[in-house]
Amino acid sequence: MKPFWNLHDIFKRISVVNLHHNLNKITMKNIFNYLAILSLFAFNACGQSTKQTALTPKSSPMENTISKPGNPYYSNTDTKKLNVTDAEWKKVLSPDLYAVSRNADTERAFTGKLWDSEAKGTYYCAACGNKLFKSDQKFASSCGWPSFFEQENKNSVVYKEDNSYGMKRIEALCGRCDGHLGHLFDDGPKPTGKRYCMNSIALDFVPDNATIQNGTKDNLETITLGGGCYWCTEAVYEKLDGVQSVVSGFAGGKNENPTYEEVCTGRTGHAEVVKITYDKTKTNLDEIFQVFFTVHDPTTLNRQGADVGTQYRSVIFYKDEEQKQAAQSIISQLNTEKVYDNPIVTTLEPLTKFYVAEDYHQNYYENNKNQQYCQMVIQPKIEKFEKIFKARLKK
Ligand code: FE
Numbered sequence: 001m002k003p004f005w006n007l008h009d010i011f012k013r014i015s016v017v018n019l020h021h022n023l024n025k026i027t028m029k030n031i032f033n034y035l036a037i038l039s040l041f042a043f044n045a046c047g048q049s050t051k052q053t054a055l056t057p058k059s060s061p062m063e064n065t066i067s068k069p070g071n072p073y074y075s076n077t078d079t080k081k082l083n084v085t086d087a088e089w090k091k092v093l094s095p096d097l098y099a100v101s102r103n104a105d106t107e108r109a110f111t112g113k114l115w116d117s118e119a120k121g122t123y124y125c126a127a128c129g130n131k132l133f134k135s136d137q138k139f140a141s142s143c144g145w146p147s148f149f150e151q152e153n154k155n156s157v158v159y160k161e162d163n164s165y166g167m168k169r170i171e172a173l174c175g176r177c178d179g180h181l182g183h184l185f186d187d188g189p190k191p192t193g194k195r196y197c198m199n200s201i202a203l204d205f206v207p208d209n210a211t212i213q214n215g216t217k218d219n220l221e222t223i224t225l226g227g228g229c230y231w232c233t234e235a236v237y238e239k240l241d242g243v244q245s246v247v248s249g250f251a252g253g254k255n256e257n258p259t260y261e262e263v264c265t266g267r268t269g270h271a272e273v274v275k276i277t278y279d280k281t282k283t284n285l286d287e288i289f290q291v292f293f294t295v296h297d298p299t300t301l302n303r304q305g306a307d308v309g310t311q312y313r314s315v316i317f318y319k320d321e322e323q324k325q326a327a328q329s330i331i332s333q334l335n336t337e338k339v340y341d342n343p344i345v346t347t348l349e350p351l352t353k354f355y356v357a358e359d360y361h362q363n364y365y366e367n368n369k370n371q372q373y374c375q376m377v378i379q380p381k382i383e384k385f386e387k388i389f390k391a392r393l394k395k
Pocket of ligand 1: 125126127128129130174175176177178179
C-alpha cells in the first residue's frame with residue numbers, strides 16, 4: 001500500500017477539533033453565544049508547525065479472532081469464566097438473545113436458522129463467543145432445534161438441574177458465560193447417547209473458511225484508540241475503506257461498566273475511545289494510525305481543543321506487543337521528523353477492558369446530522385479527512 005498522507009497538507013487543514021461535547025452541554029438557545037466562544041478554541045489544535053513526510057505502512061501480524069462489535073465480552077479465544085451482571089448483558093445482547101441466554105426462554109421449534117443445517121464449521125455461544133460444538137458433532141434431529149451428541153471440549157457446556165414446567169430436565173449452559181443454551185437429553189445417537197437440544201439463536205455458526213460480514217475471520221483485527229471525543233473519531237473511521245465497524249466506548253479506567261456521565265467527571269480514569277474492527281487485507285495498522293494522528297492533536301496533554309480532562313487524553317490501547325511496537329514506531333518517527341512543534345504526549349496503555357458507550361453515543365454523527373454541532377464541528381473534520389484520504393474512502 002502506498003503512503004498517501006502528507007502531514008504538511010494534513011495539518012494545514014486541521015482546525016476544528018473535538019468541541020461537540022461542550023456544544024452538547026449547552027442549550028440551543030445559547031448556541032450562538034457559544035459559537036463566539038468556540039472560535040477561541042477551534043484553532044488551537046493546528047498551531048503546530050508542519051513538515052512534509054511520508055510514512056511507509058508496514059504490515060502488522062494479526063490474530064485470528066471473530067469480532068462482535070458492541071459486545072466487549074465476546075471472544076473466541078478467551079476461555080476465562082465471565083462474571084457479567086444481568087444489566088450489562090441486557091445492554092450488549094439483542095432482546096431475543098437476551099431472552100434466551102439470560103432468561104432461559106425457548107425459541108419455537110423449526111424457527112431457528114440452524115436446526116436443520118448440515119454445513120461444516122464451528123458453533124460458538126452467541127452471547128460470549130465460547131466454542132461449543134463442531135459440525136461433525138451435530139446430527140439430524142426431527143425435534144426442530146439444532147442437536148448435537150457431544151460438546152467440543154469438557155468446558156464448553158455445563159449443566160444444571162431444571163425442574164421448571166413440572167418437568168425434570170438437565171439445563172445446558174455455556175461453560176464460559178453461564179448463558180442458557182438449551183437442554184441435555186439421553187435420547188441421542190451413539191456413541192454418547194446424548195442429545196444436546198440447543199436454541200438456534202443461542203449459537204453463532206462459523207462455516208469453515210467462512211466469510212464474516214465483509215472480511216474473513218482470519219483477516220479481521222481490532223485496535224482501540226482515544227483521540228478526544230469519540231463522536232468525531234467514530235464518524236471519520238466509519239468512512240475509511242477496510243474498516244468494518246467502529247464502536248464508541250471507554251477504556252483505561254478504574255471502575256467497571258462506567259457510564260458516560262461518570263467518565264465525564266474525569267475521575268474514573270477512562271478515556272473516550274473507539275474500538276475499530278478492520279479487514280487487514282484492505283487497510284492496516286499504519287493507515288489506522290495515520291488517520292489517528294491526522295484527526296486529533298497528539299501534543300496537548302489531556303486536552304483536545306475545548307475538551308479538557310483525562311477522558312480526552314490521546315491514547316493508544318494496545319492489545320499485544322505488535323500493536324505496541326507499531327505505535328511506538330510511528331510516534332518516534334513523528335517526533336524525529338519534528339512534525340509537531342511540541343512532543344507527542346499520546347500514551348500507550350495496555351487494553352484491559354473495553355466498555356461500550358450508551359446506545360445514543362453510537363453512530364452519533366449519522367443519527368444527528370441535522371444538529372448544529374454535528375454540522376459545524378464534526379462535518380468539517382469529516383470533509384478534511386475525506387479530502388486527505390480521498391483514495392481510501394469506502395465506495
Ligand atoms: Fe457463553
